[in-house]
Amino acid sequence: MLKIDKINKYFGGLKAVNNASMEVKKGSITGLIGPNGAGKTTLFNIIAGNTDSNSGQVLLEGVNVSGLKAHELFNKGVLRTFQIAHEFSTLTVLENLMMVPGNQIGEKLLYTWINHSKVKKQEEQIRSKAIEVIDFLNLTHLTQELAGNLSGGQKKLLELGRTMMVDAKLVLLDEVGAGVNRTLLKEISEAIIRLNKEKNYTFFCN
Numbered sequence: 001m002l003k004i005d006k007i008n009k010y011f012g013g014l015k016a017v018n019n020a021s022m023e024v025k026k027g028s029i030t031g032l033i034g035p036n037g038a039g040k041t042t043l044f045n046i047i048a049g050n051t052d053s054n055s056g057q058v059l060l061e062g063v064n065v066s067g068l069k070a071h072e073l074f075n076k077g078v079l080r081t082f083q084i085a086h087e088f089s090t091l092t093v094l095e096n097l098m099m100v101p102g103n104q105i106g107e108k109l110l111y112t113w114i115n116h117s118k119v120k121k122q123e124e125q126i127r128s129k130a131i132e133v134i135d136f137l138n139l140t141h142l143t144q145e146l147a148g149n150l151s152g153g154q155k156k157l158l159e160l161g162r163t164m165m166v167d168a169k170l171v172l173l174d175e176v177g178a179g180v181n182r183t184l185l186k187e188i189s190e191a192i193i194r195l196n197k198e199k200n201y202t203f204f205c206n
């Protein structure tokens with residue numbers, strides 16, 4: 001699914017990623033381990049298009065995707081979660097999930113005026129998808145809660161939920177377990193295993 005070939009990344013004089021090469025097999029749940037500061041997050045940022053590398057290549061299913069932007073990789077099914085959750089704190093859990101799919105026709109204001117019923121229909125589809133995701137993650141009781149009020153672990157579950165709103169292929173989980181209590185950690189791991197088995201997501205986690 002993913003091949004990292006001799007990636008290097010400098011921050012000024014600091015070498016954050018030193019000639020990293022590795023492969024992630026399609027359909028696997030692959031872990032990347034290393035101490036704090038080893039460069040794991042930086043490598044994930046490079047794979048997901050959030051940062052450019054200084055040299056080396058990222059290949060997705062054999063295709064060189066180095067230098068693509070995050071939204072381009074998103075459209076190719078590469079999704080990531082963040083070490084520190086990136087929720088919209090003043091929106092509800094439901095609204096956070098409904099924000100995810102790109103190219104919503106209702107976003108074009110003129111189109112909304114011209115074709116109100118089509119926009120409504122699309123919004124309804126996205127809403128029912130979001131509700132399905134919320135149920136899958138056992139967050140039903142929090143559907144209308146503001147995301148800012150969730151616990152750290154619930155925010156991580158919401159991040160995982162964001163990857164389920166579109167057709168993900170490769171999901172990068174950056175310290176998904178950090179600061180999460182045991183009960184929620186178990187739920188997160190079960191959700192990861194189910195997504196791997198039922199939806200064939202490949203996971204690369206650190």
Ligand SMILES: Nc1ncnc2c1ncn2[C@@H]1O[C@H](COP(=O)(O)OP(=O)(O)O)[C@@H](O)[C@H]1O
Nearest residue numbers: 011014016034035036037038039040041042043
């Ligand atoms: N944006 C940045 N600017 C400067 N240095 C950074 C930046 N991001 C990470 N670093 C440094 O790069 C190294 C690797 O960090 P990071 O990728 O966060 O490691 P890990 O995720 O394995 O803990 C660390 O020394 C960190 O301080």
Ligand SMILES: [Mg+2]
Nearest residue numbers: 040041083175
């Ligand atoms: Mg990190």
